Amino acid sequence: MNETLLKSLTPGVLAVLVRRGADFAAAEDAVQDALVEAVRSWPADPPRDPKGWLVTVAWRRFLDAARADSARRRREDRVEEEPAPGPASAVDDTLRLYFLCAHPSLTPSSAVALTLRAVGGLTTRQIAQAYLVPEATMAQRISRAKRTVSGVRFDRPGDVGTVLRVLYLVFNEGYSGDVDLAAEAIRLTRQLAAVIDRPEVAGLLALMLLHHARRAARTAPDGSLVPLAEQDRGRWDTESIGEGVEILQAALARDRLGEYQAQAAIAALHADAPTTEETDWVQIVEWYDELARLTDSQVVRLNRAVAVGEADGARAGLSALAALDDALPRHTAVAAHLHERAGDLETAARLYAEAARKAPNLPERDHLTRQAARLNAVREA
Known part of the structure; x- marks a missing residue:
């Protein structure tokens, strides 16, 4: 079968x-x-x-x-x-089903959860991990969504923004390697872009292509994670990068900036740099400022702190990090990285070990554990 x-x-x-x-x-x-x-x-x-x-x-x-x-x-x-x-x-009725699940009678979060379950084929546990909530909480949310739409005829399409969020989450789930849905998300977003002429739809497609272009370099042969700074950029898919940049430039030229276009701009700057050191970190910080203005997201500000650490030095990055809630996912890992760049190896090693204990998946936990071990070995040498 x-x-x-x-x-x-x-x-x-x-x-x-x-x-x-x-x-x-x-x-x-x-x-x-x-x-x-x-x-x-x-x-x-x-x-x-x-x-x-x-x-x-x-x-x-x-x-x-x-x-x-x-x-x-x-x-x-x-x-x-x-x-x-x-x-x-x-x-292909799949794209139509995405719209139907983004029904006006559902909240955006419920529409996303229901679509990921019914269309994306994700388990309740996987959706809960995407939302950073307990599995039982997500199960209740999906059940409520089903009850809400029971008996409702889906005769009106839902909100495009909700559909984009669905596609974005499906892509991220596939890109993580847990469920290979990235290619399907790209295919569906291409279809959406062909029938809906909006810069944000194009921006999401560009973002997916630019991230997907790096997929082959993200893991080593043994399955371990390879950080962006250590990736073999010769393994990046230059065709996908070129297509993503072209789509992004056309979207930005329409002067209707949205969060997916801003994220794609950041990804394009990473893709354009021959090395981490040659990356235009100052411009990346500027794009994170735009993205923070659009989304008011603490996760965006967390990523911005990393970029500030590269653009203005580790101490500046730690200062930006200090303004954020330390309960944020990956906060401890970012703090460890910035402390290492600042030369405080003892604190960095301790934080890497703490971050490993909080890691949401085995590859990330193993990577952070190796980082802690590496710094401890350097200190003891």
Whole structure:
């Protein structure tokens, strides 16, 4: 059984049912039933048209459930005529489903969580990690979102900004290596950019391309993390960098700056530099100032502190860091880096070890642990 194929087909199948009139919760239940049936029957009798098979079975499951529930008699009347079996439409419904999940009846955070679960295929735990909240909290949020949209017909597209946030989170989850969704996020953002002429859509696409271009250099052969300063820039994808820069320049020329364009500008400056030392850190700080003005994000200010440390010296970076909440994710790791640059190796080693204990994943924990060990070895030499 090809689980990857099933996962890739699921959003489109779900979108077809919603487009035919099924409410979101009922459609998702029907699709899950069809997936169970596929796992059972496909190994012995694989269909010629997998998506068409899933759509047909899921639609029948939906009709069965509708007929069995007398409270849904009106919906049954609306969907009584079952479409004839046949090849599924070649139209990619996945992007449409992103919009449908960004429904006006949902808060942006609930819309993002629901879409990541239903469309992105992420587990509740993965979504909780993306939001930095406990898994139980995220499970409740997704359940509430499903209850909110139950019985609501998705006949209006949602907010573009919410869709962009969804795509951004999906890309970041894929880029982390835990779930490989980065390429799918880029594909969907390309589609969005083709039909929606907004600088921020182009900015998000540029940002994804510029970050994705560095993917091959982010990990060593043993799977360990390679920091930006130590990456082999010869392994960066220059074609993707060129495309990202071109898209970004066209977006910036329209003079409607948004957060994704600002982030892409920072990524472009990193991509343009032959080495870390030759990076235009002063301009990066200026872009972080713009980004902080647009978002008022503490995470942005944390990253700005790193850039200030490069542009104006470690002490200036530590001064910028002191104004931030030390409970921020990665705050301790940033403090360790800046203390090391300032020459305080004892404090830096202690902070790297503390940051390792707080790390959200094994590769990051291992990297920070090695940093602490390296500094301790230098001190003892």
